[in-house]
Amino acid sequence: MAKYFYVANGLRGCYMPDSFFVIKCDTRRELKSALEYEAVPIRDAGFVGFNRRAVASLAAGAWREAQKRNPSIYPHVAAYGQPGNACMGLHVSTATRADFLEYSAEA
Numbered sequence: 001m002a003k004y005f006y007v008a009n010g011l012r013g014c015y016m017p018d019s020f021f022v023i024k025c026d027t028r029r030e031l032k033s034a035l036e037y038e039a040v041p042i043r044d045a046g047f048v049g050f051n052r053r054a055v056a057s058l059a060a061g062a063w064r065e066a067q068k069r070n071p072s073i074y075p076h077v078a079a080y081g082q083p084g085n086a087c088m089g090l091h092v093s094t095a096t097r098a099d100f101l102e103y104s105a106e107a
Helices: 028-044 052-067 097-106
Strands: 003-011 019-025 076-082 085-095
Touching: 003 028, 003 052, 003 097, 019 028, 019 097, 028 052, 028 085, 052 076, 052 085
Parallel strands: none
Antiparallel strands: 003 019, 003 085, 076 085
């Protein structure tokens, strides 16, 4: 059964992310692949703290949350930033099919 996720990128603790999208994933591997796609440009830009292990952990945590009967609305976050200042984060939280369809209609 497909699961839906919000993926946002930006400052941790802020209400307005730099970018976001809603994704439909059939497997955890598919979610991990989408998060890795987001992580590559972050690492290439010279930011630290968002390695492949952090991507795998983020995907696993978000996938476990989506399996619950009443998933939390709070996101799982992998922090990254400039050396000595990890104030940015990649946020992943559960979404609904309606959210995905609304996002798809706008895009």
